[in-house]
Amino acid sequence: YWDSKFLAQMIREQEKMEITSVSRLTEDRFFRVSTGDSRPTEEAENTFPSTAEELAQYDLIAFGKGAEYFLDEKRLALLSEYVRDRGGSVLFTRGKPYRSTFDGLEFLEPVTWGEKIGEPFQLRPTASGEAAGLFGDLLPGAGDPIWNQLPTLSDSHQCLEMKPFTEVMLEG
Numbered sequence: 001y002w003d004s005k006f007l008a009q010m011i012r013e014q015e016k017m018e019i020t021s022v023s024r025l026t027e028d029r030f031f032r033v034s035t036g037d038s039r040p041t042e043e044a045e046n047t048f049p050s051t052a053e054e055l056a057q058y059d060l061i062a063f064g065k066g067a068e069y070f071l072d073e074k075r076l077a078l079l080s081e082y083v084r085d086r087g088g089s090v091l092f093t094r095g096k097p098y099r100s101t102f103d104g105l106e107f108l109e110p111v112t113w114g115e116k117i118g119e120p121f122q123l124r125p126t127a128s129g130e131a132a133g134l135f136g137d138l139l140p141g142a143g144d145p146i147w148n149q150l151p152t153l154s155d156s157h158q159c160l161e162m163k164p165f166t167e168v169m170l171e172g
Contacts, residue, residue: 004064004093008033022047024069048075055082060089065155067097067105076104083108096157110166114158121172123153129169 008021018035022043025031030043048070049055055078063070071079082088096113098105124142140146153172162168 007062007093022070024066046070049078050075052078052081052086055079055088056086058088060091062091062093063097064094065097068099068102071102071105073104079108080104094156095159110163111159112161112163114160117154117156117158117172120152120154121156122147123150123170123172126168126171128167132167132169 004021008019011017011019012033012035020032020034023031025042028044030045030047031040032043032047033040046069049058055061061079061082079088079090083090090108092110096109124147125139126142130141156172
């Protein structure tokens with residue numbers, strides 16, 4: 001999705017941040033781009049960390065869509081421990097990060113998901129997103145006409161309830 005790609009590119013350009021982004025292309029093809037790499041690499045297997053030591057190398061794990069392709073039962077248990085016991089953080093960049101249901105991931109989700117939204121919509125920063133300075137000089141405020149020129153988003157779900165400590169930076 002264009003918005004997840006944009007977020008990864010924006011983070012990659014930050015001086016004091018490193019990012020590794022992994023996209024699933026097909027069942028056995030993954031595309032990985034890391035800060036400092038001159039070229040993206042193609043992987044034949046899931047590169048999501050499979051040990052606590054590997055996962056501890058990251059401060060933040062961000063999911064777009066397709067979390068079910070990266071998290072098996074073992075990795076889901078590691079991710080739970082990473083957040084609960086090691087102070088790790090999880091960010092959901094595209095709303096509901098999986099299709100249908102995904103037992104075991106719900107406790108990390110910031111909201112209770114509702115029905116799928118049937119039509120595309122425009123993305124806008126919330127007041128919290130603007131106040132947090134999330135976008136710096138790269139993106140304008142919510143009232144700027146540029147937001148109407150961005151591609152619409154689809155494959156999204158209604159948010160029925162926000163869980164404690166949830167902060168929404170962008171909404172449709």
